[in-house]
Amino acid sequence: MLNDDCQTIFDVFVPMARDYLESPGIMAALELDKICMQLYPMVARNLGNMELSNRIRDFGRNLPRKNTDELRVLFKDILSLGQSAGLKITKN
Numbered sequence: 001m002l003n004d005d006c007q008t009i010f011d012v013f014v015p016m017a018r019d020y021l022e023s024p025g026i027m028a029a030l031e032l033d034k035i036c037m038q039l040y041p042m043v044a045r046n047l048g049n050m051e052l053s054n055r056i057r058d059f060g061r062n063l064p065r066k067n068t069d070e071l072r073v074l075f076k077d078i079l080s081l082g083q084s085a086g087l088k089i090t091k092n
Contacts, residue, residue: 006046009039010087017059017075021068031061036060043085052081
């Protein structure tokens with residue numbers, strides 16, 4: 001059940017992050033940061049994965065300050081760590 005909560009929020013995060021990386025903007029950054037703020041403590045608490053939690057937190061905190069190339073590298077790390085933690089990656 002708790003892992004399902006992480007998966008649900010992760011399913012929202014992934015397409016939002018992809019959309020942001022394709023078309024960054026202030027409003028998109030604010031919405032994505034809000035999702036990151038929900039997701040990173042949930043990942044730490046429910047999955048016990050501090051590395052993934054920290055990357056998600058850093059991704060949210062760096063919006064929109066860092067350029068998309070830097071964020072894209074961080075996003076790829078998040079996808080890889082998420083998959084290793086048992087989260088499914090949606091391809092939409």
